[in-house]
Each structure stands twice: as structure tokens, then as C-alpha cells.
Amino acid sequence: MGAYINFDLIDTAELCGIDIRRSTLSNDEVEARCPYCCDHRYRMYLSRLTNMFYCHNCGTGGNAVTLYSSFNPKGVCLKNYESYNALLNEPSVGRHDVPVQPEKSNAQIREIEERSEIYTELLKLLRLEKEHCTNLLNRGLDSERIARNMYRSFPTDNAERQWICDSLAARYDLHGMPGFYRTDGIWHIAAFKSGILIPIRNKQNLIQGLQIRFDNPPVKRVTTPEGITIEKIGTRFMWLSSSKQKKFEGTSVPSYIHITGNRDSDTVYLTEGGLKSDVASYLSGDKLFIGLTGVQNTGFLKEVISSLSPKRIVEAVDMDVRSNPQVRKAQVKIQAICAPLCETYKRLFWPIDQKGIDDLLLFRKLKKEYEEKIRKGN
Structure with a gap:
């Protein structure tokens, strides 16, 4: 089990020569003059609760490491890791080890x-x-x-x-x-x-x-x-x-579902992918699209459909459904989840030359523009 070090912010500020309002030293928020904007009204607050600082004059914030990086006694600009290592050797700065456990x-x-x-x-x-x-x-x-x-x-x-x-x-x-x-x-x-x-x-x-x-x-x-x-x-x-x-305190992310377009619509178009949904919604005049982030990622599908309460759901998954058995299997699961949550459920099909619904809508848009250009030319 490793640990990271949390350096005391108030000790660090005093080491850096920050002008602190002494009467506030016993408070949860200690007031100081901000060295970043040369504030004269003590509008930088050093929080004992979060061990972070924030200036209400210029908006600069940070912790002991970032403060020391800019205003250390040597007057040199340090990178954060250099500041961290330097603070390890400062006996006047309080510190406590915070365990980093795998459960994190x-x-x-x-x-x-x-x-x-x-x-x-x-x-x-x-x-x-x-x-x-x-x-x-x-x-x-x-x-x-x-x-x-x-x-x-x-x-x-x-x-x-x-x-x-x-x-x-x-x-x-x-x-x-x-x-x-x-x-x-x-x-x-x-x-x-x-x-x-x-x-x-x-x-x-x-x-x-x-x-x-x-x-x-x-x-x-x-x-x-x-x-x-x-x-x-x-x-x-x-x-x-x-x-x-x-x-190292990293965090995973669930397979959320993207929602875009007119969220008050009673018709939901269902496809795969956030970007594909954005493009298809835009090209269709902001129709309501939801995009699975992976055709088999249906964990949030029932919750999302229930929150939108559509009358109609139009499934518009990519046309490789015709040749990909995994997509066909996912298609069956999608319908099983969605069909009971609406009055009408149907599937869209289009020529396989346009793989996705976004490709189809773009093809139609470009075709229409081309035909109008030809018509005007005649």
C-alpha cells in the first residue's frame, strides 16, 4: 500500500511569505493577500477543511504544492513534481500521509x-x-x-x-x-x-x-x-x-447513453454512437436521437427510454446488422427492452451502401443539394 502526502496549506503559505491576516488563523478559512494579483483586501481564502486556496479577486486557486511552485523562498518557478519533492524536505510544513488503497x-x-x-x-x-x-x-x-x-x-x-x-x-x-x-x-x-x-x-x-x-x-x-x-x-x-x-485513485466510467435533439418529442430514434446521434439529429432537423455507446451496451436503456416516455421508437442501428450476427443478437435484445415501453416500435432499413443513419441522411442532403444545383443550372 502506497501513500501520497497532503502538505499543510497554512504552513506552506507562511513559508512562502504570504501576507496572512493573523486574526483569522484560528478560523476554518484563513484570509490572506493574494500574491497572484497583489490583492490588498485579503480576498484569498485558505481553507483548513479542503486544504485548498482560492482568490475571490482574480479567481486563482490551488493547493500547497501549486502555491509553493510559484512563491517558494528561493524565488524560482518550479514544476509541481519539483515543488512536491521540495516540500518533502521542509520541516516547518506539516504533513500527513493519506493511504492509497486498491479499494479506491x-x-x-x-x-x-x-x-x-x-x-x-x-x-x-x-x-x-x-x-x-x-x-x-x-x-x-x-x-x-x-x-x-x-x-x-x-x-x-x-x-x-x-x-x-x-x-x-x-x-x-x-x-x-x-x-x-x-x-x-x-x-x-x-x-x-x-x-x-x-x-x-x-x-x-x-x-x-x-x-x-x-x-x-x-x-x-x-x-x-x-x-x-x-x-x-x-x-x-x-x-x-x-x-x-x-x-492511483483512477475512476472507470459506465456505458452511458447519449441523448440529443428535441427532448420533448414523442418519437425516439435509437442508434449507436454519440457522434452518430449528434449528426443524425442535426441532419434530420433536431429529431430526438439516443445513441448507445456500443450496440451491446444496453444497461441504461430501460431507464433512458422510461425517462423520455416516447409513443414511438424507431430503431436505426447500422446496416451491418444484415451480416454481423453479434449486431443481430443485440438488435433482438434492444427490441425486447424498448417495445414494452412505447406504443409503436419499428426498424428502419436502407441500402447497405450507407452504413449508418448519419451516412444515409448526409447522402440524402448532398443528393438534394446536387439536384437543386442541376435544376438551377437548367
Whole structure:
């Protein structure tokens, strides 16, 4: 069993020469002048309860490690891990070891309101690269909808990812947040390959989690029954999760279902994938779509359908249902769950040339535009 160190914030502030209002030292929140904005009215609050600070003048927040990184007695700018190691050798700073136990891996995921707020702030710190914007435009979305849906590019640069995480950790407790984990008292974002981050939202439009659509799916090696190892294209979509860092307070994420479009509609279109649902809803005039994050991930399906109370459900899974026995099996399960929860249940079929419902709607849109162009030309 390992441990991380929680350094006393008040001791650290005094070591850094922060101007503290002495009359508040016995309070749960100690008042200080903010060294970041040179505040003169003692609007920085050092919380004994959370061991975090926050300035109500400039909005800067953090903990003992981040404070020491900027205002240590040597007057040098330190990285967080350097600050952490330096504080280990400061006898004047109180500390206590917080055990990191394997059971932490099963820590309860944060409430949806908190999760959505933190993920929203994460997305605000990120940008959408040009190639990813082009990809989304080519799917039929326009720039306004892309911005509204808050798609972002996953940051693959380690330094950039750490800066973003430090910015969030200075304002939020990241315990129970899928995609984040902590080592040596420092929070990190789990590393993934490049791709587009897709918010997976609920009925209230809150972000339940984030999925990544990889630019290049990872290759996986599979051994056939004959003992031959072959390479196959791996998963295109993956949750932003820190389940692989469970020993470091990482958190896994359930297979939530994405909801998009007119949530007051009495007709629900059911398909697979958050991005596919967004595109299909947009191209159909904001019809109500729900997207399973994996055609076999139906754990939340009954709950979601019951909350929407539709009269009609239109199943629109990909057309590989005709050739994929696993998809056909999942299709039977989906209908068994949904049919009792509505008045009418039906399936959509279309030419296999367009695999998904989003492909079909985009084909129809482009065809219509082409025909109108020809008609005007005549």
C-alpha cells in the first residue's frame, strides 16, 4: 500500500511569505493577500477543511504544492513534481500521509452535476484542431453546431495535458472523475492517442462522460483457433477513463447513453454512437436521437427510454446488422427492452451502401443539394 502526502496549506503559505491576516488563523478559512494579483483586501481564502486556496479577486486557486511552485523562498518557478519533492524536505510544513488503497479503484463516480461542470471546464481549456473540425464538417455538421456541441481535440502533448490538469485541480477536487488519477499528490489526465473528444449528454443536457474518437484506432493482435497471431483494427471509440490507474485513485466510467435533439418529442430514434446521434439529429432537423455507446451496451436503456416516455421508437442501428450476427443478437435484445415501453416500435432499413443513419441522411442532403444545383443550372 502506497501513500501520497497532503502538505499543510497554512504552513506552506507562511513559508512562502504570504501576507496572512493573523486574526483569522484560528478560523476554518484563513484570509490572506493574494500574491497572484497583489490583492490588498485579503480576498484569498485558505481553507483548513479542503486544504485548498482560492482568490475571490482574480479567481486563482490551488493547493500547497501549486502555491509553493510559484512563491517558494528561493524565488524560482518550479514544476509541481519539483515543488512536491521540495516540500518533502521542509520541516516547518506539516504533513500527513493519506493511504492509497486498491479499494479506491471502486470509488464512487462523482454526481452528474459535478461531473458535467468539471468536464465543461475541461473542454473550455481545450481547442479543436483544424483537421478535426474538417472531419466534423464533412459529416454534415455546420460550424455553429460544432461549437455548440463542444467537440474538442484530445491533447496528446504531456506538458499541455499537465498544465490543463493543474488548472482544473486548482479549482476542483478531481476524485471520482473518470479520466483523472493522482500520483505523489499531483493529478494527471490519462494519456490517449489523438482524436476527437465527444461529450455524452443526458436528458438535461449534462455531460455524463467523454468519449474519444481515435484518428487511427490502435491495432490489436488476436490469436486464431489455429494458433496464428493476426493484427486487427482496434476500437475506434473509447471512454475518457482512468480505470487502468485504479491503484492511483483512477475512476472507470459506465456505458452511458447519449441523448440529443428535441427532448420533448414523442418519437425516439435509437442508434449507436454519440457522434452518430449528434449528426443524425442535426441532419434530420433536431429529431430526438439516443445513441448507445456500443450496440451491446444496453444497461441504461430501460431507464433512458422510461425517462423520455416516447409513443414511438424507431430503431436505426447500422446496416451491418444484415451480416454481423453479434449486431443481430443485440438488435433482438434492444427490441425486447424498448417495445414494452412505447406504443409503436419499428426498424428502419436502407441500402447497405450507407452504413449508418448519419451516412444515409448526409447522402440524402448532398443528393438534394446536387439536384437543386442541376435544376438551377437548367
